[in-house]
Amino acid sequence: MKQYAIATIAALGLAAAALAENVRLPEPEKTGGLPLMEALAKRATSRRTQGQAPTPQQLADLLWAANGVTRPDGKRTAPSAMDKREIEIAVLTAEGLYTWDPEANALAETPACVDLAPELRGASALLVYHYNKALQTREGALVDCGFVGQNVYLFCASRGWNTVFLGTVDRAKFAVALDRGEDEILFAQRIGVR
Numbered sequence: 001m002k003q004y005a006i007a008t009i010a011a012l013g014l015a016a017a018a019l020a021e022n023v024r025l026p027e028p029e030k031t032g033g034l035p036l037m038e039a040l041a042k043r044a045t046s047r048r049t050q051g052q053a054p055t056p057q058q059l060a061d062l063l064w065a066a067n068g069v070t071r072p073d074g075k076r077t078a079p080s081a082m083d084k085r086e087i088e089i090a091v092l093t094a095e096g097l098y099t100w101d102p103e104a105n106a107l108a109e110t111p112a113c114v115d116l117a118p119e120l121r122g123a124s125a126l127l128v129y130h131y132n133k134a135l136q137t138r139e140g141a142l143v144d145c146g147f148v149g150q151n152v153y154l155f156c157a158s159r160g161w162n163t164v165f166l167g168t169v170d171r172a173k174f175a176v177a178l179d180r181g182e183d184e185i186l187f188a189q190r191i192g193v194r
């Protein structure tokens with residue numbers, strides 16, 4: 001697994017095929033931030049998510065807050081029904097669409113087969129929440145996804161970033177882009193790094 005920053009790889013101009021290998025993210029920063037009660041007080045939806053491209057460190061911190069591994073047995077920042085940990089996060093940035101592996105703290109690029117730029121709408125990132133229908137009930141997955149979304153809301157409040165949780169997402173388009181036959185795309189969340 002390579003240790004390169006995503007931006008570095010893009011700058012090197014490597015072909016998409018070369019990016020099929022996982023790209024390890026930096027270790028997430030797990031200290032600091034706003035005190036919880038202040039983050040709760042600041043949690044809000046903002047649709048002004050146009051922003052700068054996230055750095056690899058910012059992506060690592062955001063994704064770890066969303067649903068990162070917190071314990072040796074692999075449990076996460078978000079709970080999940082029957083500990084199935086079925087919610088997966090795809091990350092769309094201006095550089096491409098990636099799937100996130102929380103155990104490896106790594107991103108793998110998904111080769112672009114549809115134009116996803118309109119879905120980003122100038123945001124720093126769009127998180128797309130999906131799950132394998134063979135792993136969890138729909139009811140369980142919907143609740144579990146809500147916990148992940150709230151983690152992201154609180155993280156963004158702590159950082160002073162903008163975010164909106166989205167029921168309006170082009171599920172058919174992302175299903176094609178992600179090419180995960182058994183998966184249902186649930187929700188998305190747009191992020192504006194400030």
Ligand SMILES: Cc1cc2nc3c(=O)[nH]c(=O)nc-3n(C[C@H](O)[C@H](O)[C@H](O)COP(=O)(O)O)c2cc1C
Nearest residue numbers: 043044045046047146149164165166167168169187
């Ligand atoms: C399940 C769910 C779906 C949502 N879908 C959208 C959406 O498609 N578009 C949007 O602009 N906001 C969406 N929102 C954000 C809500 O509009 C927002 O949370 C609500 O107005 C309350 O504002 P607050 O988050 O600042 O408290 C969604 C929120 C939830 C929980």
